[in-house]
Amino acid sequence: xxxANRSTALPCATALHPLAAPAKCHQLGDTLHPPTGxxxxxxxxxxxxxRLVERLLTQGRLVAVLARTPAPDLxxxxxxxxxxxxxxxxxxxxxxxxxxxxxxxxAKVGVWGRYDDFFRANVLGxxxxxxxxxxHGVARLVHxxxxxxxxxxxxxxxxxxxxxxxxxxxxxxxxxxxxAEREVLAAHSPSLSTVALRPHLIWGVGDPHLVxxxxxxxxxxxxxxxxxxxxxxxxxxxxNAVDAHLNAEAALAAQRHPIGxxxxxxxxxxxxxxxxxxxxxxxWINGLLSALGEPPITQFVSxxxxxxxxxxxxxxxxxxxxxxxxxxxxxxxxELAKDHWFSITAARRDLGYVPRISMAVGTAELVASLRxxx
Numbered sequence: 001x002x003x004a005n006r007s008t009a010l011p012c013a014t015a016l017h018p019l020a021a022p023a024k025c026h027q028l029g030d031t032l033h034p035p036t037g038x039x040x041x042x043x044x045x046x047x048x049x050x051r052l053v054e055r056l057l058t059q060g061r062l063v064a065v066l067a068r069t070p071a072p073d074l075x076x077x078x079x080x081x082x083x084x085x086x087x088x089x090x091x092x093x094x095x096x097x098x099x100x101x102x103x104x105x106x107a108k109v110g111v112w113g114r115y116d117d118f119f120r121a122n123v124l125g126x127x128x129x130x131x132x133x134x135x136h137g138v139a140r141l142v143h144x145x146x147x148x149x150x151x152x153x154x155x156x157x158x159x160x161x162x163x164x165x166x167x168x169x170x171x172x173x174x175x176x177x178x179x180a181e182r183e184v185l186a187a188h189s190p191s192l193s194t195v196a197l198r199p200h201l202i203w204g205v206g207d208p209h210l211v212x213x214x215x216x217x218x219x220x221x222x223x224x225x226x227x228x229x230x231x232x233x234x235x236x237x238x239x240n241a242v243d244a245h246l247n248a249e250a251a252l253a254a255q256r257h258p259i260g261x262x263x264x265x266x267x268x269x270x271x272x273x274x275x276x277x278x279x280x281x282x283x284w285i286n287g288l289l290s291a292l293g294e295p296p297i298t299q300f301v302s303x304x305x306x307x308x309x310x311x312x313x314x315x316x317x318x319x320x321x322x323x324x325x326x327x328x329x330x331x332x333x334x335e336l337a338k339d340h341w342f343s344i345t346a347a348r349r350d351l352g353y354v355p356r357i358s359m360a361v362g363t364a365e366l367v368a369s370l371r372x373x374x
Contacts, residue, residue, distance in 0.1 A: 035140070035253045038062040040099045042086070042129065043106025044079070045069045047209065048144070048202055051242050052103060053079065066095045067106065086125025096132030101140040101249050104129055104184075107177065111332055112317065112325040115172040122176035123183075130187050138192060140252040142245055143184040145196040147234075147272060147342060148174035151331070155339040157232070161270055161346055170314070171331035181270060188268035193252040196270040197244055200342060204238035204362055205369040211288070215370075218289055222327065224301045225282050227337030233281040234274035234341040237362040240355045244273040247351040271347040277359045278341035284363075291367045292374070306333035 039056055043049040044065030056063050057077055064080040065071065075081050084091035086106055096102060108121035126143070133141055150156070150163040151174045165178040181196045188194040203210050217223040236244075251266040286296040301309075310333045313326035347353040 035100055035249060036061070037100030037139075038064065038098055039101045039103060039249075040064045040066060040095055041103045041105060042066045042092075042095075043104075043144075044074070045071045046105065047207060048199070048238060048241055049103075049105040050074075051238050052105065052245055055242050055246065064095065064099065066092065086121040086128075089124060089128035092125055092128040093132035093135065096129065096136040096138050099136065099138050101142065101253075102129065102133060102138055103142045103144070103245055103249070105144045105245075107144070107180075108173070110173055110325060111171050111329050112314075113172060115175070118172040118176040119179075122173075123179050126180040126184060130183065130192075133187075133192050140249055141184065141187070141192060141194045142248045142252070143181065143194065143196045144245070145181040145184075145198045145270060146174065146177050147198045147200045147340065149178040149181050149198065151334075153334055153338075155231075157339045157341060158343050159272070159341070160343040161272065169331065170329065174331075185268050185270060193267040195248045195252055195266050195268070197241075197248055197273050198270060198342075199236045199241040199244065199273040200340070201233065201235040202238050202241050203235055203366070204357075205365055207238070207366075211366065211370075214285060214288070215292070215294070218285075218294060218297060223285075223297050224299050224306075225297055226301055226306045226333055227303045229280075229282040229300065231281055231337055232278040232339050232341050233284075234272075234276075234278050235284075235359070236274045237355070237357040237359075239357050240275060241273060243356060244271075244347065244351065244353050247353050251351050266350045269346070269350065271351060271353075272342035272344055273347055273353065274342055274344055275355045275357075275359055275362075276344050277355075279359060281336070284359075288363065288367065291363075292370055303333060303337040306337065309333075 039061055041049050041053050041063060044053045045067040053063055053065060053074060064082060065074060066082040066084055068083065068085050070083060071079070071081060082091065082095050086092060086108070104126065108118050149165050150159065151166045151169045165182060166174050169175050184194050184196055201210060214223070248266060282297065289296055306328060307330050310328040310330040313328050314330065316322060317326045344353065
């Protein structure tokens, strides 16, 4: 593999891909021009992953998807589908054959569960992917991380990438994602360029997780304002998150910047990705409910009380055990009551990331979609 600091053509992975068609190989000197070789998207049937796949297809890219859920519609559009989970390390490693860029979007997500289950998917799965990248000569790995990797139980206001990774969080998801991110960034080398993105609370039309959960709990009368209700939160529209992933790939492929460009090399770094418009969380939730004709959330519970309830729920779910996720955990209590908003200065500088869809525009589109479905 050509060293990353030379302005020469990368060996074209297209020639190795089973679905390959002739394509122009990216030149390292073409700053921030996207590569054209085949890509692998893990988790390509999820909310973010599918949007990323669709954008790649519109660019004419050859796309492979590794996921557990079949996607016949994507296969009909030429996507090579690999049905496997992250704990199938052999399949994960083999999926990298003939690939130029890997977008590692898949993960085991949740606020509750057995640590070993999260470790197997998020850490061992990522290690298998790294091994596959090395074995098959993948040039770039864009890893989807999470701001939760810097969880410290404190208010995070205008937080930047200088924060240390968490090693003591009452949830296995941030702990295992922190380990995975650390190993991805440590793997950055002249032959494999890596970067980690930390999108916060991805939302938008078609979101199957964040907004539906808020609405379901509000309609069931199970949602309370935790804390004083004034905490600020960052979110990121799904299309902005896709932009960030494509920008990150282009930044890794560029390898060098023109004279006078102040961007730092993105390889081996992590970046917070948000809309850059922190909102008062409970005001945003109540505004959404109001626009949908739902009553607002007006009842409060203190953070201390919510934390105690969370600890009791965790104990009950651990001992009995009960199915599903607890209605409250210590991690959820802290997330709902404290500030969580982040600086995107580094992403703007190094990746050229600019949020295109504002909170106002995205919320209006979401409300219109939800009203139509209702």
